[in-house]
Amino acid sequence: MPEPLLEARGLVKTYGQVEALSGANFAVYPGEVVALVGDNGAGKSTLVKTLVGAVTPDGGQILLDGRPTSFGSPRDAQALGIETVYQDLALAADLDAAANLFLGREQLRGGLLGALGVLDKRAMRDRAVEAFAELGVQLGDIGAPVATLSGGQRQSVAIARSVAWASRVVFMDEPTAALGVVQRGRVLDLVRRVRDRGVSVVLISHNMPEVLSVADRVEVLRLGRRVARFEAAETSLEELVAAMTGAMDGAPPNEENEGDAA
Amino acid sequence: MNHAREALRRLRGQNTVWTFLVLAVLVLVFSILRPNAFATVFEFRSIATESAILVLLAVGQTFVIVTAGIDLSVGSVLIFSGVVAVRTMNALDSGPHAGWGVIAAGTGAGLAAGLGWGALNGFLIAKAKVPPLIVTLGTLGMALGFGQILTHGIDIGNVPSALADTVGSGSVLGIPWLIVVAVLVVAAAASGLALTRFGRYTRAIGSNAEAAGRVGIRADRHLIKVYALSGLLAGLAGVLNLAHFSSTTLTSGTQDNLNAIAAVVLGGTSLFGGTGSVIGTVIGVFIPAVLESGFAILQVQSFWQTVAVGAVLVAAVYSDQLRRRRRQQA
Numbered sequence: 001m002p003e004p005l006l007e008a009r010g011l012v013k014t015y016g017q018v019e020a021l022s023g024a025n026f027a028v029y030p031g032e033v034v035a036l037v038g039d040n041g042a043g044k045s046t047l048v049k050t051l052v053g054a055v056t057p058d059g060g061q062i063l064l065d066g067r068p069t070s071f072g073s074p075r076d077a078q079a080l081g082i083e084t085v086y087q088d089l090a091l092a093a094d095l096d097a098a099a100n101l102f103l104g105r106e107q108l109r110g111g112l113l114g115a116l117g118v119l120d121k122r123a124m125r126d127r128a129v130e131a132f133a134e135l136g137v138q139l140g141d142i143g144a145p146v147a148t149l150s151g152g153q154r155q156s157v158a159i160a161r162s163v164a165w166a167s168r169v170v171f172m173d174e175p176t177a178a179l180g181v182v183q184r185g186r187v188l189d190l191v192r193r194v195r196d197r198g199v200s201v202v203l204i205s206h207n208m209p210e211v212l213s214v215a216d217r218v219e220v221l222r223l224g225r226r227v228a229r230f231e232a233a234e235t236s237l238e239e240l241v242a243a244m245t246g247a248m249d250g251a252p253p254n255e256e257n258e259g260d261a262a
Numbered sequence: 263m264n265h266a267r268e269a270l271r272r273l274r275g276q277n278t279v280w281t282f283l284v285l286a287v288l289v290l291v292f293s294i295l296r297p298n299a300f301a302t303v304f305e306f307r308s309i310a311t312e313s314a315i316l317v318l319l320a321v322g323q324t325f326v327i328v329t330a331g332i333d334l335s336v337g338s339v340l341i342f343s344g345v346v347a348v349r350t351m352n353a354l355d356s357g358p359h360a361g362w363g364v365i366a367a368g369t370g371a372g373l374a375a376g377l378g379w380g381a382l383n384g385f386l387i388a389k390a391k392v393p394p395l396i397v398t399l400g401t402l403g404m405a406l407g408f409g410q411i412l413t414h415g416i417d418i419g420n421v422p423s424a425l426a427d428t429v430g431s432g433s434v435l436g437i438p439w440l441i442v443v444a445v446l447v448v449a450a451a452a453s454g455l456a457l458t459r460f461g462r463y464t465r466a467i468g469s470n471a472e473a474a475g476r477v478g479i480r481a482d483r484h485l486i487k488v489y490a491l492s493g494l495l496a497g498l499a500g501v502l503n504l505a506h507f508s509s510t511t512l513t514s515g516t517q518d519n520l521n522a523i524a525a526v527v528l529g530g531t532s533l534f535g536g537t538g539s540v541i542g543t544v545i546g547v548f549i550p551a552v553l554e555s556g557f558a559i560l561q562v563q564s565f566w567q568t569v570a571v572g573a574v575l576v577a578a579v580y581s582d583q584l585r586r587r588r589r590q591q592a
Contacts, residue, residue, distance in 0.1 A: 075478050090476050092469035094536030095462070103466055104477030106459045117458040145537075147589050 003066050005030045005200055006051065006082070006169050011060035013046050020046040021057065022224035028169055033191060033201045035211040035232070038221035039244050044204055047221065048171050051202075052084045053077035064168075081167035085158050087174045093147035097139055098128035100146055101161045131164045132156075135193055152183025156190060163194050170194060171202045176210065188214045208237050220244055278530040278542035280581075284574070285545050285552065292556035299559045307438065313551045314440035315340075315506065317544055318499040319522040320529075321451045322380075322492030324543045327526050328455070329488055330468040330535025331387065331394040336496040337518030338405035339379045343500030344510045345409040347372030348418050351425075360422035372501040373494060379405055380493015384486030402519065410512060421508045430505030440502055447495065452540035464488060468535025521550070524575050532582050549574065 004027035013021040020043045028034055038044050049055035051062065053071030061068050064080060071077045074084070091100045102124045108114035125142065132139060137156040139149065146154055155175055162170045172191065176184040191214055195201050205211050211218060212232055220228040220243040228243040241247070293301035319336045326333045351360055351368035379401055386397040421430075429439045455461035466474040467481045474481050503511060529546030531538030554567040 074476065078478075086476065090470070090473040092466040092473050092536070094465055094469040094532075099462060099466075103462075103474070104479050106462060108459065117460050118453075119457060119459055119462060121457075145589075 002029060004028060004063070005065065007063040007066075008047065008051060009061040009063065011047065011050055011057045011062070013043075013050060013055065013057050019224055021050070021060075023060065024221065024224055025226045026051070026219055026221075028200050028202055029217075030200060031195060031198050032216040033195045033203055033214055035203045035205060035215035035218045036221060037205065037208070037211060037218060037240060037244060042221040042244070043224040044221055045173070046224075048084070048173065048202070048204060051077075052082055052171055054084075078165065081165075082169045083162035083166035083171070085155075085162045085170065085172045085175055087177060091146050091154060091158055091161075094145050096143050097132070097146055097149070097157045098125045098142060100157055101128045101131060101164060103161075105165070131160055134197075135160050135163060135190055137190070150183065152179050152186055155179060155183070155187050159187070159190055159194070163197070163199060166199055169200045169202060171204070173204045174206065175203070176205070176207065184210075208240050211240070212237065222246055278539050278545065281528055281530050281542055281545045281549070281578070285549050288549065288552050288556065292552065292559065295556075296559050300556060305555060305559075307441070309548070309551050309555050310441050310444075311438045313547050314438075314444035315499045315503050316518065316521055316525065316551075317444045317547050318447055318495045318502070319518055320525040320543045320547050321447060321540055322495035323519075323522040323526045324451070324529070324531055324538050324540055325455065325464055325488045326394075326492050327523070327531050327533060328464050328468045328535055328538040329485060330471075330533075331485070331489070332398060332523065333380075333383065333489065333492045334395070334398040334519045334523075335379060335383060335401040335405055336492060336499075336522055337515040338402045338409070339376050339493055339496040340500040340503055340518060341510065341512060341515050342379065342405040342409040343372040343376040343497035344504040345412050345418070345512075346375040347501050347504055348421055348510060349412060351422055352418070352420055355422075356420065358420070358423050360424065362424060365422055365425045369501050372504070373497040376497015376500060377490055377494045380490040380496070381486060383493065384489030387489060388482035388485040409510070413510060413512065415512065417510045417512050419509045421504055425505045426508045428505075429502065430508065440506060443498075443502060447498070448540060448544055455538070455540050460484075460487075465536055465538075468537075470536075524550070524571060527575060527582075528571075528578050530578075530582075532586075533579060534582075534586065 006028045008024060008026040010023045010025065011021045012019070012023060024043060024047055026036065026047060036044055036047070046055060050057045053074045053076050056070075062070060069080070092103060095103070107120045107124050109118045109120045129142060132142070135156070137153070137160050139153055139157070146157055149157065159170070159172065159175065175191070176187050179187060188210065191201055191203065203211065203215055212235070215232045218230045218232055218235065218240060219226055220230070220240065222244060230239065299305065319340065323333055323336060347368040350371035351364050354360070354364045354367055383397050383401055386392050387394050429443075432439055434442055455464065463474065463479055463484050466479060467484055471481050525546035526538070526543050527533060527546070528549055529539065529542030529544070531542060550567060550571045553570055554564055557564050557567055
């Protein structure tokens with residue numbers, strides 16, 4: 001296998017008495033969709049938060065391109081091309097899609113107007129139209145507040161925003177959780193298109209059929225540790241569920257002989 | 263053509279357009295009923311002059327409400343700033359013919375006082391996380407109280423005549439100074455809210471403060487700036503108020519905060535934050551002013567004005583609620 005793009009080694013994070021991560025490993029390879037699955041409380045969100053700079057781990061290492069790195073804040077991770085699509089979208093509902101795409105990264109006009117903080121709305125709108133078209137996101141009226149869009153369209157805007165700025169990895173936390181069947185399909189197509197553009201996607205999901213249909217690989221987290229990794233094409237629903245629930249604890253997980261702690 | 267139709271549809275969906283129609287209808291009705299008394303340049307100019315000070319308060323309030331906040335302290339900050347301005351002027355030169363240097367120093371002190379209260383509001387709201395309603399209710403009392411302490415509760419009328427005669431009641435090219443100042447402030451604030459990054463952050467924070475934080479917008483710092491702006495404009499309003507009435511008007515201004523909030527809401531800015539327009543607010547200031555003047559000319563008891571504005575206010579917020587609910591179902 002090639003070198004992982006982003007890798008977690010032995011991450012530990014405790015909140016008071018609770019050990020959310022107890023030596024968790026995780027790897028994202030270039031140009032893949034990798035699903036991170038696990039039961040509630042397995043440590044998925046904590047792991048993701050450490051990998052996007054929202055939480056500082058108590059122990060362990062994060063490696064980017066094989067080099068140890070540390071993120072002080074999500075801004076640090078973003079600067080290295082790592083973006084996150086949050087479960088609750090994190091869009092400003094009263095602003096339009098273009099404004100949301102550029103939120104916090106506004107382009108200003110040149111010269112005096114720019115010095116006064118005047119926005120270059122046209123340039124941002126044009127680039128937004130381009131970005132949405134590239135990902136096949138159809139919005140109708142791009143100037144409408146995102147609150148007036150459908151759930152799927154809003155999710156698409158959120159994903160497009162992350163992809164527009166992510167050069168390396170996008171983390172997506174339950175991107176289809178609140179969506180209907182048709183919109184769910186569109187978002188999953190979008191996930192594949194993001195990967196095809198060369199940006200790796202980490203998909204956090206509870207929906208196992210969905211995971212198997214869109215992911216290339218699956219990594220399973222249980223009780224704060226990685227307990228299994230699968231090639232999606234070579235695994236089954238039963239195997240995933242068994243790994244998540246610990247039903248296959250009898251058979252030793254292949255963690256020890258992975259050799260990535262060496 | 264598609265663009266034009268979309269723009270039109272969006273325009274119709276905006277509350278500002280409806281508010282403007284209400285204002286236009288009011289002006290039309292009063293003009294038809296009393297063309298000689300109401301539809302005159304003199305009457306329009308006096309309505310605008312009397313409204314200019316409230317416009318300044320309401321413009322600052324617009325930014326605050328767009329962040330989903332509220333600033334109840336503006337009326338008291340206006341009084342306090344006026345007191346500080348006149349006390350500064352009198353300390354430098356207590357005669358009626360104090361020069362422009364003295365006036366400038368007093369004006370600066372008044373503006374700084376307003377800015378200070380605003381920044382304090384912002385700091386307590388953004389950093390100490392005390393709800394805006396409580397913070398500004400507290401500073402409402404404190405600013406007024408300090409104003410009264412500084413004057414022992416007796417109005418100071420010793421305003422330099424150079425200030426009162428020019429900015430206070432004079433005109434430039436036939437336009438009263440108060441209107442000139444208000445127009446300049448409105449122009450700057452309207453472009454600021456609609457066209458700049460400052461305005462966009464203001465709306466983003468009012469819309470979804472957490473989302474703004476996640477993309478790296480420092481919501482706390484921005485909120486301090488917004489409340490400081492509201493305080494600064496209240497300070498400016500305080501200096502203009504001082505110049506216009508040649509008095510610190512300690513006992514008036516208790517309704518100013520509610521009038522400013524009513525104007526903002528009438529103007530189509532949502533109390534829930536995220537959307538708003540400065541021009542709408544200006545229209546919102548003029549609706550009560552036109553009603554008052556029209557009722558006076560028609561010799562209807564002017565108390566009807568407060569009844570009418572109260573009813574329109576509730577209707578405006580109700581229609582905003584409806585719009586939001588419809589949007590959520592879409």
